[in-house]
Amino acid sequence: MDSAYSRAREAVRSNAPLIQCLTNSVVMDVTANVLLAAGASPAMCDTPEEAGAFAQVAQGVLINAGTPSQESYAGMRAAIAGANSAGTPWVLDPVGAGALAYRTEFMLSILGEKPAAIRGNASEIIALSRAGAGGRGVDSTDGVDAALPAALALARRTGAVVAVSGERDLIVRVQGGSERAVYLHSGDPMLQLVIGTGCSLGALVAAYLAAWQDPFEAVLAAHAHMGAAGQVAASTCHAPGSFAVAWIDALYELDGQAIASSGRIEEIAQV
Amino acid sequence: MDSAYSRAREAVRSNAPLIQCLTNSVVMDVTANVLLAAGASPAMCDTPEEAGAFAQVAQGVLINAGTPSQESYAGMRAAIAGANSAGTPWVLDPVGAGALAYRTEFMLSILGEKPAAIRGNASEIIALSRAGAGGRGVDSTDGVDAALPAALALARRTGAVVAVSGERDLIVRVQGGSERAVYLHSGDPMLQLVIGTGCSLGALVAAYLAAWQDPFEAVLAAHAHMGAAGQVAASTCHAPGSFAVAWIDALYELDGQAIASSGRIEEIAQV
Amino acid sequence: MDSAYSRAREAVRSNAPLIQCLTNSVVMDVTANVLLAAGASPAMCDTPEEAGAFAQVAQGVLINAGTPSQESYAGMRAAIAGANSAGTPWVLDPVGAGALAYRTEFMLSILGEKPAAIRGNASEIIALSRAGAGGRGVDSTDGVDAALPAALALARRTGAVVAVSGERDLIVRVQGGSERAVYLHSGDPMLQLVIGTGCSLGALVAAYLAAWQDPFEAVLAAHAHMGAAGQVAASTCHAPGSFAVAWIDALYELDGQAIASSGRIEEIAQV
Numbered sequence: 001m002d003s004a005y006s007r008a009r010e011a012v013r014s015n016a017p018l019i020q021c022l023t024n025s026v027v028m029d030v031t032a033n034v035l036l037a038a039g040a041s042p043a044m045c046d047t048p049e050e051a052g053a054f055a056q057v058a059q060g061v062l063i064n065a066g067t068p069s070q071e072s073y074a075g076m077r078a079a080i081a082g083a084n085s086a087g088t089p090w091v092l093d094p095v096g097a098g099a100l101a102y103r104t105e106f107m108l109s110i111l112g113e114k115p116a117a118i119r120g121n122a123s124e125i126i127a128l129s130r131a132g133a134g135g136r137g138v139d140s141t142d143g144v145d146a147a148l149p150a151a152l153a154l155a156r157r158t159g160a161v162v163a164v165s166g167e168r169d170l171i172v173r174v175q176g177g178s179e180r181a182v183y184l185h186s187g188d189p190m191l192q193l194v195i196g197t198g199c200s201l202g203a204l205v206a207a208y209l210a211a212w213q214d215p216f217e218a219v220l221a222a223h224a225h226m227g228a229a230g231q232v233a234a235s236t237c238h239a240p241g242s243f244a245v246a247w248i249d250a251l252y253e254l255d256g257q258a259i260a261s262s263g264r265i266e267e268i269a270q271v
Numbered sequence: 272m273d274s275a276y277s278r279a280r281e282a283v284r285s286n287a288p289l290i291q292c293l294t295n296s297v298v299m300d301v302t303a304n305v306l307l308a309a310g311a312s313p314a315m316c317d318t319p320e321e322a323g324a325f326a327q328v329a330q331g332v333l334i335n336a337g338t339p340s341q342e343s344y345a346g347m348r349a350a351i352a353g354a355n356s357a358g359t360p361w362v363l364d365p366v367g368a369g370a371l372a373y374r375t376e377f378m379l380s381i382l383g384e385k386p387a388a389i390r391g392n393a394s395e396i397i398a399l400s401r402a403g404a405g406g407r408g409v410d411s412t413d414g415v416d417a418a419l420p421a422a423l424a425l426a427r428r429t430g431a432v433v434a435v436s437g438e439r440d441l442i443v444r445v446q447g448g449s450e451r452a453v454y455l456h457s458g459d460p461m462l463q464l465v466i467g468t469g470c471s472l473g474a475l476v477a478a479y480l481a482a483w484q485d486p487f488e489a490v491l492a493a494h495a496h497m498g499a500a501g502q503v504a505a506s507t508c509h510a511p512g513s514f515a516v517a518w519i520d521a522l523y524e525l526d527g528q529a530i531a532s533s534g535r536i537e538e539i540a541q542v
Numbered sequence: 543m544d545s546a547y548s549r550a551r552e553a554v555r556s557n558a559p560l561i562q563c564l565t566n567s568v569v570m571d572v573t574a575n576v577l578l579a580a581g582a583s584p585a586m587c588d589t590p591e592e593a594g595a596f597a598q599v600a601q602g603v604l605i606n607a608g609t610p611s612q613e614s615y616a617g618m619r620a621a622i623a624g625a626n627s628a629g630t631p632w633v634l635d636p637v638g639a640g641a642l643a644y645r646t647e648f649m650l651s652i653l654g655e656k657p658a659a660i661r662g663n664a665s666e667i668i669a670l671s672r673a674g675a676g677g678r679g680v681d682s683t684d685g686v687d688a689a690l691p692a693a694l695a696l697a698r699r700t701g702a703v704v705a706v707s708g709e710r711d712l713i714v715r716v717q718g719g720s721e722r723a724v725y726l727h728s729g730d731p732m733l734q735l736v737i738g739t740g741c742s743l744g745a746l747v748a749a750y751l752a753a754w755q756d757p758f759e760a761v762l763a764a765h766a767h768m769g770a771a772g773q774v775a776a777s778t779c780h781a782p783g784s785f786a787v788a789w790i791d792a793l794y795e796l797d798g799q800a801i802a803s804s805g806r807i808e809e810i811a812q813v
Contacts, residue, residue, distance in 0.1 A: 026299040026315045028568040032737035037782050042737065044568045047611055049644040057641075069318055069342060071611060099328075102320040193523070195303035195313065240308050241519030248783030252735070297570040297586045340589055340613060370599075373591040464794070466574035466584065511579050512790030 006256030008212040008221035013039035017059035017210035021203050022046040022076050024066030024095065027196035030244075031062075034200035037251040038225065040207035048074035055082030055090075060210035062203045063110070065103045066095035073106055080113050089116035089209040092160070093202035098127020107131075111158055116209050117219050118154060119163040119202045122147040129154045144170050144183075148268070152179065161219045163205070165198055168266075169223045173216045184220060186227025186263035188234035194244045201226045221259070228254055228262035277527030279483040279492035284310035288330035288481035292474050293317040293347050295337030295366065298467035302333075305471035308522040309496065311478035319345035326353030326361075331481035333474045334381070336374045337366035344377055351384050360387035360480040363431070364473035369398020378402075382429055387480050388490050389425060390434040390473045393418040400425045415441050415454075419539070423450065432490045434476070436469055439537075440494045444487045455491060457498025457534030459505035465515045472497045492530070499525055499533035548798030550754040550763035555581035559601035559752035563745050564588040564618050566608030566637065569738035573604075576742035579793040580767065582749035590616035597624030597632075602752035604745045605652070607645045608637035615648055622655050631658035631751040634702070635744035640669020649673075653700055658751050659761050660696060661705040661744045664689040671696045686712050686725075690810070694721065703761045705747070707740055710808075711765045715758045726762060728769025728805030730776035736786045743768045763801070770796055770804035 018041045021031055028044055035042040045054040048071060055061050061083045063076050083090045092115040094107050108131055120128070122142040129150035144166035151162040155174040164170040167189075172181040191197040204226055208218035232254065233246035254262075289312045292302055299315055306313040316325040319342060326332050332354045334347050354361045363386040365378050379402055391399070393413040400421035415437035422433040426445040435441040438460075443452040462468040475497055479489035503525065504517035525533075560583045563573055570586055577584040587596040590613060597603050603625045605618050625632045634657040636649050650673055662670070664684040671692035686708035693704040697716040706712040709731075714723040733739040746768055750760035774796065775788035796804075 024315070025296045025567045026303055029300050029571050029737060032568055033782065033786075036735045036737060044566070044609055045638070045642070046609060047644075050610075050642050054642065067315055067317060068321075096316070100316070100321050100325065102318075193307045195300060195307060239520035239523045240304065241516040241523070244304075244519075245516055245783040245787055248786075249781035252781045252783070295586070296567045297574055300571050338586055338588060339592075367587070371587070371592050371596065373589075464578045466571060466578060510791035510794045511575065512787040512794070515575075515790075516787055 004217045005221040006260040009256035009259055011211040012207050015211045016041050017207050019060045019206050020045055020058035021062045022079055023064035027199040030196035031200040031203045037248050046075045048078050051075040052078035052082035055079040056086040060206035061090035062206045064093040068103050091202050091206045092118045094120045094124045094128050097124040104131050115160045117161045117205050119205055122164050125164050126150040161215045163219050171220050181268040183266040184223050184263050188230040190234050190243045191230045193240040224259050224263040228259045275488045276492040277531040280527035280530050282482040283478050286482045287312050288478050290331045290477050291316055291329035292333045293350055294335035298470040301467035302471040302474045308519050317346045319349050322346040323349035323353035326350040327357040331477035332361035333477045335364040339374050362473050362477045363389045365391045365395045365399050368395040375402050386431045388432045388476050390476055393435050396435050397421040432486045434490050442491050452539040454537040455494050455534050459501040461505050461514045462501045464511040495530050495534040499530045546759045547763040548802040551798035551801055553753040554749050557753045558583050559749050561602045561748050562587050562600035563604045564621055565606035569741040572738035573742040573745045579790050588617045590620050593617040594620035594624035597621040598628040602748035603632035604748045606635040610645050633659045633744050633748045636662045636666045636670050639666040646673050657702045659703045659747050661747055664706050667706050668692040703757045705761050713762050723810040725808040726765050726805050730772040732776050732785045733772045735782040766801050766805040770801045
C-alpha cells in the first residue's frame with residue numbers, strides 16, 4: 001500500500017479524534033478499547049437528549065444498528081442530524097440488515113442522510129441494497145465477491161464509500177462518473193471468533209474519516225490497520241482469548257509503515 | 272464421563288448453533304465470546320420488535336433475568352413465544368430470584384412456558400421453587416446439597432432439566448415417573464472471580480441443547496465443558512485477569528475427549 | 543502511606559462488601575471485574591423497580607451518570623433514596639459534567655443528597671462546582687492542580703470527600719472547620735488507554751467506603767490500590783491489551799503492604 005495509508009494511520013494517532021459511538025450494548029467495551037488503542041478518543045454518548053449536541057463537537061460518528069431500541073433509534077436520528085449540521089462524517093454499520101425487518105426499515109430511513117461510509121458483511125450490504133430497491137433479505141452465506149454489484153449500487157445511491165468485510169475486504173466508491181473498487185487482502189479468520197471485531201472496525205473507520213481528508217483512503221486504511229493487527233495477533237496466538245489481547249496490543253503498536261507493508265491491495269479491473 | 276458428552280461437544284462445534292441471548296448488559300460481551308469460543312454463533316437480539324421472529328430462526332434461546340427493564344421483559348416474552356411456536360429450546364437463568372421481588376414475579380410468570388433447562392445457583396433455585404409454592408426468599412449462603420429437593424420439585428413442575436452451580440454442580444431431571452440426579456465434580460473457584468462465568472454457562476447450556484438430542488446429557492456436557500475450561504485455566508493462571516484469558520482459550524481448545532476425562536460424575540442414589 | 547490504608551485494603555478483602563453499581567453500559571463488565579478482583583461483590587441492580595430496595599441491603603452504592611436514560615435516572619434516584627434511608631454510603635461519578643447539559647442538570651439535582659464521595663477528572667469537578675454556582679462548562683484540558691479550589695468548594699457544599707483523578711490524584715475533605723487536601727502520586731498513563739479504569743475506580747471507592755470507617759482514608763486507599771495496580775501492570779506490559787489483563791491480576795494480588803509502599807502522599811500545605 002502506498003504512503004497515504006501509512007500517513008492516515010499517523011494522523012489518527014496525532015489528531016486523537018473524538019469519535020461518538022451509538023452502538024449496540026454487546027460491543028461497547030471492545031469498541032472503546034479499539035479506539036483507544038488506535039489513538040482515538042471514544043465517547044458512547046447515545047441518548048436522544050444528548051446525542052445531537054454531542055455530534056456537533058465530535059469529529060466522527062458511528063451509527064451501529066445492532067440491539068435497537070426505540071430510545072437508541074431516537075438518539076441515532078438526533079446524532080445524524082447533529083453530524084450533518086456540523087459537517088461531521090458519520091458511518092453506518094448495518095448489523096443484521098435483511099435478516100430483521102424492523103431494523104432494516106430504520107436503516108433505509110437514514111440511508112438518504114449522507115453517510116460518509118457504510119461497512120458491513122456481504123449479506124448485510126446485499127440486503128441493504130436490495131431492500132432499497134424493493135427486494136428481500138438474503139442468505140448469510142453470501143461471499144464478498146457476490147456483494148460487488150450491491151456495494152456499487154449502494155455507493156452510487158448514497159455517495160458513501162462502501163466496505164464489505166470478509167475473507168478479503170471489498171471497498172468501493174462512486175464519485176461523479178468514476179468508480180473505484182479494490183480488494184484488500186489482510187486479516188485473519190480468528191478475528192471472527194472475538195465478538196465486536198466487525199463492529200469496532202466501523203468505529204475505526206469513523207476515526208480514520210475524522211483524521212484523513214480522502215474518504216476512500218481513510219476507509220481502506222482503517223481496514224488495513226484492523227487486518228494487520230489480526231495478522232500480528234494470529235502469528236503468536238491460536239485461541240480467541242489470548243488472540244483478543246494480542247490484537248488490541250497490535251492495534252496500539254502498529255505504525256503506518258508496518259500496516260502499509262502488511263496488506264495487499266488488488267484493484268478490480270472490470271469496474 | 273461417557274462418550275455421549277464427548278460427542279455432544281463435537282456436535283456444538285460442527286453444528287455451530289445460532290443462539291439468541293436475552294441477557295443482562297453486564298455480561299453480553301463475555302457471553303458472546305464464550306459461545307464463539309465453544310463453536311456456537313451468538314446473537315443478542317432482544318427487543319420486543321425483533322425477539323419473537325428471531326427466536327423462530329435461532330436454534331436455542333437464553334432468557335437471563337438480570338438487570339431487567341420493561342422493554343427487555345417484553346422482549347423475553349416475545350422470544351419465549353417465538354421459541355415455543357418453533358420448537359426451539361430455551362433456557363431460564365433466574366439471576367437474583369428470591370432476593371428481588373420484581374424479577375421473581377416475572378420468572379414465576381414464565382415458568383409455565385416449558386423451559387428446556389433452568390440453571391442457577393443454590394439460592395436462586397431454592398427461591399424459585401419456594402416462590403412458586405408461596406414461600407419467600409432465602410439466604411444466599413445455601414449450598415448445592417441443600418438445593419436438591421427444590422431442584423427436583425422445579426424439574427417436576429416445569430419439565431425442565433434443572434442445574435445448580437456451585438462447588439460441585441447438581442443436575443436433575445424428572446421424566447414421567449423416573450428421576451435422575453447427579454453431581455458433577457469439575458471447575459475451579461477462580462471462575463467466581465470473573466464476571467459472567469455463570470451467566471455465560473446458561474448460554475452454553477442453550478448451545479448444547481441446540482446441538483444434542485438428549486436434554487439431560489446436553490446440560491451435563493455444557494457444565495463439564497465450562498468446568499474443564501476453568502480447571503485448565505487455573506492450572507497456569509492464579510489471578511482473575513490472566514485466568515479469564517486462559518479460560519476462553521480453553522473453551523475453544525478443549526475437545527470432547529479432554530472434557531470427558533476432566534470431570535467426575537457422581538450419581539445420587541437416594542433420588 | 544501509613545498502615546490505615548494498608549488495613550483498609552485488607553478490610554475490603556475480608557468483608558467482601560456488596561457494591562451496587564448504577565453505571566453506564568460501556569463499563570459494566572470491567573467495573574464488575576475490578577470489584578471481584580479487589581475482593582468485593584458487585585451487583586449491577588439499576589432499574590427503578592428494584593434499585594431502591596437493593597440499596598438498602600447493599601453495603602455501598604455507585605452512581606455513574608454516563609450514557610444516561612430516563613429509566614436509569616429513575617433507578618439512580620431510587621437507589622440514592624434507599625441508600626440514604628439505610629445509611630449506605632454512595633459515590634457520585636460525574637462523567638461528562640459540564641460538557642453535556644442534560645446530565646449536568648441531573649447531577650446538580652442529586653448533589654444535595656449527601657454523597658459520601660465524588661470522584662471525577664479535573665474538568666468534571668470544576669464543571670460540577672461552577673454549575674452549582676451558576677457557571678458554565680469548562681475545557682477538558684484542565685489539570686488536577688487547577689481543580690483544587692473547585693474540589694474544596696464541592697467538598698464544603700456536599701460534605702463529600704472529593705477526588706480528582708489525573709497525572710497525580712487530588713483528594714480533599716472539609717469537615718467542620720478543618721480542611722485536608724493531599725496529592726497521591728501513583729498510577730501510570732497507560733490506565734487511560736483502557737476503557738473504564740476511571741469509572742471502575744468510582745466503584746472501588748464505594749467498596750472501600752463500605753469496608754473502612756474513615757471516609758478520607760477509604761477514598762485515598764482506593765486510589766492507591768488502583769494506582770499501584772497500574773504501576774505493577776506497566777512494569778511488564780507496554781500495550782493496552784496485555785496491560786489490562788495484568789492490571790486486573792495486580793488488583794487481585796496486591797496486599798495492603800505493597801499498596802502502601804507503592805504510592806506517595808503529598809500533603810497540600812496551603813489549604
